[in-house]
Amino acid sequence: MKSQFSDQQLSHIIDQSLIYQCACPAQVAKHLIGLRDLYEYQQNCINQSATDKMVHERIAADAQRAHAALEECLREVLMIEQWDMETLAMPASLQKTPRSF
Amino acid sequence: MVSLPSVGLWIVDSSAYTRSLLSDRLALMADCSLHEYAAWTAIELVTFSQAASVLVLNHHVNDASPFDFLQQVKRVAPHSLVVVLSSPGAPHRAFEAANKAHACIDMIFDKPIDLEQLGGYLSERITLLRQQQLLNQEHLDLLRFLPTAALQRIFSQPSPGKAELFDMAVMFTDIRDSTQLIVRESARNYFAKLNRVLASQARLIRFYEGMVVKTTGDGLLAVFEGAARCHLALKCANAIQSSLEAQGTPVGIGISDGLVLTGILGTTEHLHFDVIGAHVHLAARLCSLAVAGEILATRDVATKARFNFPTQPMHDSIVVRGFDEAVPCIHIKI
Numbered sequence: 312m313k314s315q316f317s318d319q320q321l322s323h324i325i326d327q328s329l330i331y332q333c334a335c336p337a338q339v340a341k342h343l344i345g346l347r348d349l350y351e352y353q354q355n356c357i358n359q360s361a362t363d364k365m366v367h368e369r370i371a372a373d374a375q376r377a378h379a380a381l382e383e384c385l386r387e388v389l390m391i392e393q394w395d396m397e398t399l400a401m402p403a404s405l406q407k408t409p410r411s412f
Numbered sequence: 413m414v415s416l417p418s419v420g421l422w423i424v425d426s427s428a429y430t431r432s433l434l435s436d437r438l439a440l441m442a443d444c445s446l447h448e449y450a451a452w453t454a455i456e457l458v459t460f461s462q463a464a465s466v467l468v469l470n471h472h473v474n475d476a477s478p479f480d481f482l483q484q485v486k487r488v489a490p491h492s493l494v495v496v497l498s499s500p501g502a503p504h505r506a507f508e509a510a511n512k513a514h515a516c517i518d519m520i521f522d523k524p525i526d527l528e529q530l531g532g533y534l535s536e537r538i539t540l541l542r543q544q545q546l547l548n549q550e551h552l553d554l555l556r557f558l559p560t561a562a563l564q565r566i567f568s569q570p571s572p573g574k575a576e577l578f579d580m581a582v583m584f585t586d587i588r589d590s591t592q593l594i595v596r597e598s599a600r601n602y603f604a605k606l607n608r609v610l611a612s613q614a615r616l617i618r619f620y621e622g623m624v625v626k627t628t629g630d631g632l633l634a635v636f637e638g639a640a641r642c643h644l645a646l647k648c649a650n651a652i653q654s655s656l657e658a659q660g661t662p663v664g665i666g667i668s669d670g671l672v673l674t675g676i677l678g679t680t681e682h683l684h685f686d687v688i689g690a691h692v693h694l695a696a697r698l699c700s701l702a703v704a705g706e707i708l709a710t711r712d713v714a715t716k717a718r719f720n721f722p723t724q725p726m727h728d729s730i731v732v733r734g735f736d737e738a739v740p741c742i743h744i745k746i
Contacts, residue, residue, distance in 0.1 A: 322473035322499035325523045329430040329470070329497070334524035341524065344501035406429050 425470035461489035575675030581645035584699035586631035620648035666698025690734025
């Protein structure tokens with residue numbers, strides 16, 4: 312599956328967000344990981360019939376499409392929030408003080 | 413009022429930002445003594461293992477592998493609670509695989525986490541840890557109360573593997589229908605009730621100069637020594653049944669008397685006192701046969717006790733390994 316972000320980078324984005332209340336990019340990253348798992352799962356499914364093959368191909372193709380759309384979404388969200396696109400570091404301005412959420 | 417044992421909450425997180433989020437919120441939720449670390453290498457495991465402890469490791473994908481550390485934690489503090497916060501996907505799968513191989517993690521939460529959910533989970537588990545601690549304290553208090561000089565000798569110089577034979581009355585107790593109680597009540601309520609039932613039995617055992625050897629899930633193993641041991645064991649069993657009947661949690665009790673092997677088992681890191689022998693098996697067997705509110709004892713115990721209980725002979729004698737012949741027994745229903 313073609314991707315803009317590596318697994319490591321997605322995990323890095325999630326690690327910095329930690330909690331639901333300040334984690335919009337992390338939520339997107341989490342679903343990207345889920346789509347990658349889904350795609351991988353389909354690739355490893357056994358085709359016992361022509362129907363199986365059609366089902367797996369359809370799911371894999373749509374997982375790829377959804378993945379591409381969400382990756383683009385993540386890239387734009389990170390740019391809007393002014394993350395460092397090289398290091399993928401969360402800008403300090405987005406970090407909540409512990410009691411502010 | 414009994415003071416609650418302290419529980420240490422140890423947060424390990426290499427990011428100062430997420431560490432501050434975690435510690436600030438969990439300190440409010442969990443009511444524990446808080447310890448924060450940027451790296452697990454800074455934790456002194458000896459200190460960690462000295463009290464009931466909860467470890468919350470927020471793992472970042474760029475951190476070093478924590479698996480050796482987590483195994484060490486469970487080795488030095490097997491009753492501690494280990495919670496890992498992980499990124500989903502490959503990091504989560506790596507933790508699951510490590511846990512499958514080494515059973516070193518109690519719970520994995522995928523990030524981003526719901527702090528309310530994490531806090532709720534920790535609060536519940538910390539309550540259970542505290543209750544377990546209370547039970548352990550009660551047990552240790554009892555072990556300090558040794559009825560005879562003979563057993564004091566064993567405890568004053570604990571030497572693993574060294575054993576001595578004593579004449580003892582051996583008593584097992586066990587809550588009846590505990591499975592139904594567990595299903596009917598929440599785990600927390602059941603554990604609290606179990607703690608009350610065991611503590612109340614332990615107090616009575618101490619009052620009648622017995623000694624709790626260990627808890628056995630829903631019950632206790634206790635021993636009595638000296639010339640009046642059978643009398644004291646039966647009086648104690650009677651008092652336990654009366655007290656627990658009033659509390660609505662009757663137990664079954666089995667008592668036998670004879671030579672048992674006593675000693676300290678374990679290693680220098682973990683020692684415990686235990687009793688073994690045919691009469692221990694027999695008391696356990698009688699306990700398993702006793703219905704709620706009933707005391708089953710060998711006829712020998714009743715004869716030696718010289719205690720005026722309304723007893724009835726059991727129709728069937730009990731066959732237990734270690735005895736050449738079936739053992740005649742009596743039952744006492746309170």
